[in-house]
Amino acid sequence: MFTLQPQSSIPLVTQIVDGLRRLIDDxxxxxxxxxxxxxxxxxxxxxxxxxxxxxxxxxxxxxxxxSRPHSGFFVRKRAAVENRESGPPGVPGGGYSFDSAWYLRKIFENRHLSMKAGCGWLPHEWLFEDGVRRSLRALAADSIDLGGYGDPKGFPPLREFIRDAMAEQEIAIVPEQVLLTQGSSQALDLAARRLVRAGDAVLVDDPGYANLLFSLRFAGAKLVGVPRTPHGYDLPTLEKLIIEHRPKIFFTQPRLQSPTGSTAQLAHLHRVLQLAEKHDFLVVENDIYVDLDPEPRPSLASLDQLSRVLYVGSYSKTISPNLRVGYLVAHPDLIEDLAQLKMISGLTSSEFSERLVYGALTEGRWRKHLKALRDRLAEAHQRVAGRLARLGFEIFSEPKAGMFLWARHPQLPDAGMLSNQAAGSDIMLGPGHLFTAAMQSTAWIRFNVAFCGEERLFDFLAERVRAGGRDSGDSGDSGDSGDSGDSGDSGDSGDSGDSGDSGDSGDSGDSGDSGDRPEGELL
Known part of the structure; x- marks a missing residue:
């Protein structure tokens, strides 16, 4: 087939991927x-x-x-590969041949890993459980109409609350400009379905929000990664990319960004809007971490007043992800189209969940909860950043707010391999390639500071640094000889162990490699 070069600076995973791609392409x-x-x-x-x-x-x-259950891995039909520019069969448009079921399965299949240092939400004890319980009791005592679907745009009192919250951010809107959604994911999906067509060039943060990147690939968009810096964007590169690709839209997260934790400076926001005006593209601002930011600061939406900006928010990160309540705010003409799309795909969102969130927001303890949550995250940031720095990690940005740190170590060049090794120790990390526009191998790792309180995380990282990042199987520890993939299957006779490596078979053989794989809970 081809020969691997263990001494090369190119990670072995990348060598294997590139080698097989060449063999398939030719x-x-x-x-x-x-x-x-x-x-x-x-x-x-x-x-x-x-x-x-x-x-x-x-x-x-x-x-x-x-991947075929109990059979192994096979080369996909040639048409699916050749049509990466025009789109996979059955999907309107192209840009990417992507197995969406594979990714969606990964999001939720690793819940058994007890330490979720790479996940994208807060521990349940950090959320607004008391507020939700009080709201639930009040809602149970109230008379609720169970006979209708509710308002297509969502529960009106909650939309009024969001209008007032936007006013505090100096964004002037009316409740009719607010569309409640099933979390921010539906808001972003509605924006993409309304504004993106197959083959369109779409600017995205690089690295950026993993779920959005996969969704845009599935829609057939041509992803154009805009490099993030600790202070926002690589502005010269951004302008070159705009001139070269003529994008229709820029999906970005200026504040406390996932995965880097960085926040764009005011001058960067102004420049983005200037470029959007000059080159005639729209901006979708994903601001779901605004409530975690202790500093009042302008947003793209406040500077633009929704002329070219669509604004996305959510209560999943601060109240409860199970309630799935997000929102999208936009120009009146555009919001009507988005509301129609919402009705086509699912009629309305859950008024019951929206009432629960509204009650939690208005029962009097919301601001106190946010203050305590911000303080707790600030303390966690300081503690985790200090521990990583003492181990020799380079930290991309130290926001002292929000949920994430983005870090790498010179002795650990392949975050994907490290994450697989961590899964063997019951630890889930956030490997950086999942957050990149091109899914290229990288040393960067996303750490959720709220889940990094256990000493065993740092013991594991210290051990891997001492081992120089080698595969646990190559270094003589608990890798190939004792991993659940090889020791737990029934041998090569039916190849049934390997057939589950992508998580399809569900058995305890090599399917354990994917069951323990850390690509799961990264929303």
Missing amino acids: GSLRAGTKVPSIRQFAHAHEVSVFTVVEAYDRLVALGYLV
Whole structure:
């Protein structure tokens, strides 16, 4: 097939991905061909099964391979690969051949990992549980109309509350400009479906919000990554990309961004809006962490007053992700189109959940909860950043607010491999390639400071730094010899162990590689 270069600066995962892509692109591996099982490939090339698992998963996401339960991995039909520019079959438009079921399964399949240092939400004890309980009791005592679907735009009193909250941010709107959604994910999806067509160039933060990036790929958008800096954007590169690609829209998260934690400076916001005006594109501002920001600061929406900006918010991060209440604020003409799309796809959002959130927001303890939450996150930031720095990690930005730190270590060049090793220790990390526009291998890792309180996380990282980032199988510790993938399956006879490496088989053999894989809870 091809030869790996262990001494190369290019990570082994990247070498495997690039090598198999070349063989598929040049026709050496034809559609329907079964590629070597994970164990066979690892044995033939003398690498860890973790490395091969990571490579094969990326090839599935890139549309080159497909996983079949109890059979293994096969080259995807050639048409699906050749049409990456025009879109996968059955999807209007193109830009990416993407197995959406594969990704959505990853989001929720790893809930058994007890330490979720890479996840995208807060521990339940940090959320507004008391407020929700009080609201639930009040709602139970009230008379509720169970016979209708509710207002298509959402519960009117909550939309009025959001109008007042926007006024505090100096964004002047009326309640009719607020569309309640099932979390921010639906808000972003509605914006994408209304504004993006297959083949459109779309600017995105790079790195950026993983769920959005996968959604845009599935819609057939051509993702154009705008490099983030600790202070916002690489503005010269942004302008060059705009001139080269002529985008229709820029999806961005200026404040306490996921995964980097960075916040764009005011001058950067002004420049983004100037470029949007000059080159005639819209901006979707994902501001779901605004309530975690202790500093009052302008947003793109406040500077633009919704002329070119659509504004997305959510209560999932601060009240409860289970209630799934987000919102989208936009120009009156655009909001009507978005409301129509919402009705087409799901009629209305849950008025019951919206009433619960409204009660929690208005029962009198909301601001006190936010103050305590911000203080708790600030303390966690200081503690976790200090521990990572003492281990030798480079930290991209230290916001001392929000949920995330973005860090890398010179001895740990492949975050994907590190995350797989962490899963073997019951720890879920946030590997950086999932947050990049091109899904390229990277050393960067997202840490959720609220879930980094246990000493065993830092013990694990220290051990991996001492080992120089080698695969646990190659370094002689609990890798190939004892991982759940190889020791728990029933051998190679039916290849049933390897067939589950992408999480399809659900057995306890090599499916454990994907069951323990850390790509899961990254929303």
